[in-house]
Each structure stands twice: as C-alpha cells, then as structure tokens.
Amino acid sequence: MGGALSWPFLRLYFLVLLYFSANSIINVIIPLQGEALGASNTAIGIIMGAYLFTTMFFRPWAGRIIQKQGPIKVLRIILLVNGFALLLYTFTGLGGYLAARMLQGVSTAFFSMALQIGIIDALPEKVRSQGISLYSLFSYIPGIIGPLLAIGIWQAGMDYFSIVMIAIALFTGVVGYSAKIDKGESRAENSAGEAEISTLKSFKELFKNPFLFKCSVLMLTASIVFGAITTFIPLYAMQVESGNAGVYLMLQAGTVVYARFALRKRIPSDGRWHSAFMVGTMLILASAALCVSLASTGGAVFFYTGAILMGAAQAIIYPTLTTYLSFVLPKLSRNMLLGLFIAMADLGVSLGGVMMGPLADLFSYSFMYMICALISLAATFFAYERRKIAIE
Template identity: 25%
Template sequence: MKKESTALILIFLTVFIDLLGFGLLIPILPAFGLKVLNIDEASIGIVISAYSFIQFIFNPIFGRISDKRGRRPVIIFCLLLNAVGYLLFSITNSFLLLLLSRIIAGIGGSSISVAQAYIADVTTPENRSKGMGIIGSAFGLGFVFGPLLGGILSEFGYAVVGYVSAGFSFLAFVLTSFLLPESLKIKVQPELQPQRKRKLIDVESFKHVFRKPDLALLISLFFVLTFSFANIYGTFALLGIQVYHFTDRQNGYMFGIIGLTSAIVQGTLIGTINRFLTKKNIFIVSSFLISLNLALIPYAGNFLGLAVVGFFLSIGTGLFQPTILSLISEVTSEQEQGMTLGINQSMSAFGRMLGPLWGGFAFEYLGYQFPFLTGAFFTAVIFLVSLFYLPRKLNWNEK
C-alpha cells in the first residue's frame, strides 16, 4: 500500500507540474497572437485546434508504445518535448513558429493516457476510480493556478510565461527521471496485438478497440461528455463579459471555483463516494448534474447564481470522469491498458477540438445560450443511456 501511495503521489506531482505549465499559456495565447504576431482570430483558432488534433493522433500511438516499452520512458520523453515546445513559444516571432511550438507541445501533452495507464497498473479495481481521480485533480489544480500565474507573469512579457512554462515541464522531467518507478510488468506480447507497421493514425488500434461493444460504448460516452463540456471552453468567458458584465478578475474567480471544486471532488472525495454509491448511481447522478447545470449557465442571473451553477457542474464532472475512466480500465485486459486509454484520450482530444469550433459558431450565429444548451442536450443523452441502457449492456447492477 505504501509503494502504491508513493507512486500515486509522484504521478500526481508529475501531471500537476506539467499541467501548471500548460495552464500558464491559457490566458495569454490569444492576446499574444493578436498583439504581438498580428494574426486574426481564425488563425488563433487554428493554433488552439492544432494542439488537440495532434493529441488525437499521438495519444493511441504513445499508449501502444507504453504497453510494450513501459510507461516511464514515454512520460519522460513527453515531458522533455513539452519543455522544448514552451521554449520555442518564448522565441516565436511568426504564425508558423507559433504553430510549430503548439504542435511540439501537443505531442508532449499526449502522455496523459500513459499516466492513466500508470494509475491502472498500480491500483486495484476497487481503488481505481480514486486513482483516476488523481489525474483529474492534477488537471483541475493546474487549470486553477496556471491561468492565474500566467496572467500575472504576462505583465513581465510573454516570453517570460514561455520560459516559466518550460521550467515547470523540465522540473517534472527531472522528478520523473530520478524518482518515478516503472509500473508496467513486462509480459509476453499479447496475442491480440500482432506486429504492425507504424502509421500516423493507427486505424487498426481504433478498429481493435471499437470491435468490443462495451469499450466502444464507454469511449463514445466519454467523447460525448468531452465535446459537450468543450463547447464552453471559449464561450464561458465571453458569456461572463458580454452577458453578465464580469470583470477579468471575476471571470478568473469563476474559473477558479470550477477548477478547484472539480479537483477536490476527484482528488479527495471520489474514494469516499464510491463506498456509498455504485458506479451505476454515480453515472446517473453525475450526468444529471452536468446536463442540468450546463443548461442553467446562461440563465444564472448574476455572479452568485453562476458560482452556484458552476459549483454543482464541477461536482458532476468530478464524479463522472474518474468513474468512466475506471470502467474503461476494468473492461480492458492488462496487456492493452495503454492502447485502450490512449484511444480514449485521443477521442477526448478530438472532442476538445470539435467542441470549441461548434461553441464559437453557435455563440456568434445562433445566440449565446446555444453552446451551453448543446452541451446540456448531449449530456442528457448520456443520462438516459446510463439510466436505461448501460446497466444491461455492462451487467453492472452489482457494481
């Protein structure tokens, strides 16, 4: 148990420090593109989408490599790539160089699925939801403190933000290199994974995973959730400014409330909740909370109302994400954890690419309510599937 706890603490620190570096760039990338590079909004959108698209390609590739070569070397390599990408951002003076820096950082950011596989390696099925919650907690805390720090550092110059981001990734690289043990028990090559030629998009891996109905359903649900929530990535701040007339500081507080609540739920409460609720009930409750509160966002009325809505929305996402990751891991063989979680993370990246594109279009051309109502509609579908279909499909009434 002590060895497991030490490994979980180390992987938490690794992901948190790395995500802190990523979070530093969130508030300043659009301003940097407009003010320094003089590029238009469409080009900025391409830069942001490129990061998620690259993760869509590389998540399953790194997942498969980690199944064969181990988790530790992949995580170390990706952290070093992240540092290089951030350093390149600091010296960027053109659109193409900015795009290249985000592509390199996107490849480096494709290690999250490997970190999830690491959690699956070192936890028992009973503790897996709690373990997966550690990744979500690291994400949440990185997105709370990163943007706040990035906004402060930008006053000293955009290059400083890049250098500090690179420094955080390099610190995570050093910690991992010296302290993180390998989690994968090397076994004979699984029979279901014949040797294949390397391809940019590993179509065979996708086919292999989606041939399994239970995995296909769970990964599809995770994709729908990610797409639904990604609708608000760019539009939530716009809503605060244009509809609720928030200041930048109030918007920052709102992001802090959402990120911190999600981090607390995933990092500390999910283990306790699992002792009182079955996974079936967690699915039902969390998808209902997400759907309801996404729908309420444009009608919350004021800062206090939106803070309450954001609080309950974060409880829903904080419960749902580690639970579905735990289920995906549980229905996957030990030899295919990296590949399967890589496919799942790849689909999640695809959702994070499509969500902001639709959300921005809907906000501008259909009305400010529509990105949030779109997310509410699709998560309502997840709620209905969880209530009536999923228990029979996965035989999880006893889980």
C-alpha cells in the same frame, strides 16, 4: 500511507502537477492574445483544439511504443519535446502557437498514457479508481491558481509569460528525469498479447464493443462541453456582469480537486454499470452548461454556479468511466482500448473549440453554451438506456 497514496505514487502525481501547470496559464493567454491579434473565435478554437486533437491521434500508438522502449526512456524524450513546445510560446505569434499546441499534444499522448497505464497495472482492483482519481486531481490542481496568474501575466505584459514558460519547462524536466516508473506484473504478462493487436482493429472495437462504445459516446459528449468552456470562457466572461474568467476557472478547478479527493472512495470500482449514478452526473453537466448560458442575462450568480457544477461533473465522469472500462475490457487489448477511449476524450475537448467557435461567431457565446446543455441532456438519456449491458 500506502496504496494510491504511497510515496512512489505521490512522486508521480507531483510530476503530473508540474507537467500540466503550463496549460492552466496557456488556456487563458491564447484566447486573450488571439483576440488582441484580431483572430476570430473559429481561429482561436482551431489553435486551442489542435492540442488535444494531436493527442488523440497519437494515443493509440503511445501504448505500444512505451511497451517496446520502456516508460522512462520515452518519458525523458517527451519532456524534451514538451520543453521545446513551451519555448515556442515565448518568441512566436499565432502560427507558432499552433505548432506549439501540436507538439504539446504529441508529448501529452505519451506522458499521460505511461502514467495512467502504470497506475492501473500497479494498484489492486479495489483501489484502482482512487489512483485514477488522484492522477486526474493533480492534473487539475494547477487550474486553481493558474487562471488568476494568467490574468495577472496578461495585464503585466507578455514578457512575464515568457519567463514563466521557461521556468516551468526547466522545473518539469528536472523532476521528470529523476522519476521512476515500475513496469507492473500484469503489463509484463500481457505485453506479448498486446503486440498482436493492430491499431485498425482497436478502432473497429470502438463500435463492436458495447462497453467501449457507450463510455466513449458519453466521454466525447462531456468533453465537447469541457472544451467549449476552456476555450471561450476567457472571452465570454467579458460579457457577464461582474464576471471574471480567472475566478470562474479557479472555482471550477477547485471544485474538481476537492470532489476528486473527497469522492475518491465513492467512485464505483466494481466493474458494474451504475445507471442512476451516471444519469445524475450527466444531469449535473447539463445544468452547468445551462447556468453558463444564462449568465449573459442572469449575471455572476449563474456564471459561478455553472463553474461549481461543471467542476463537479468533471471530477466524476472521467475516473468513473475509466475505472469501469479497466474492468470490462478484454485483458489482452485493455491498454490499447483504454488509449482509444482517452483519445475520444481528447477529440471531444478539441471539437469543443473547433465546432463551437463558428457557432459563437454566427450567434453568441450564450447560444453556443445552450447547445452544450442540450447535447449533455441527450447524453443523459443515452446513459440511462444503455444501463442494460452492465456486467453482472
């Protein structure tokens, strides 16, 4: 096998799988443990949202530091930070969970930027979307087994949670220290130009660049829905007849993995804005949120249908928008602006917990997910109307 499935890339994908395996467990344990300790949905949302909010904050700087220090040196330091964060979960309470989520956020900002930029720079344009899709695919594979494992750990006792976190930290560190990342030619050519682009200017580009603005709005909206699902499904499932959070998250992640692999060659990789494709994808997202909302009265059929639709939307939205931007953004500022776009995805997931938690406290989980369906529908119209600025 060659290209995006060659051995050097497979090693990187395996590291991605290990790195994100802890989150598939933590995303279930923290809401359950938080409720057991008497925390409100708002507090749980803040703790869960702190992870990607911190990631978002550090992403614009991650590309520069990696460029100056080299990906391997940064990667090894970040794996130590991530290992310490995982250890914090083993002996602290809610306050320690918040600190651990923030440390994880810092490490993820650098880890994901290093690997995604490396993939984009190293692969030919015609298979670039495959590499991005496979990176995302391997980050979701732990979500197939992780949620069910988390439920088992929760029922067996938190001592097992500590053992699993320590094992993941050690195994990820060992594999990560043996990884190699080559600095792509395009990256070397552009490094001088990128060094002159200020972070402040990159934030202005979010509004000045129509391509970046369009993709960021769509990604932010979708990520709010994804964040609300990740944060509150473990608690909402208890209100759904025959609902099981582990099964829901397993179905969602399994759909993401299957769709990302099956559709990796169908994700547009030509630098054009495919309006009908994106409108259809956002409609899938809106339908998924609607099904989850109706599950409180409709039962498990709506609940698990929503999981499959949500997974399909997740599988398509991120790699499609990321690949499109990799073509249309200016070369000299591409990596910085891609970092800003990914930061918008992080912000959305964070807001999904922080903003939707109070709604769940004031009204209900079902009402909150109905709001998610409505904002997804609004984004559908935005995607259709903005198709006119596509590259010709």
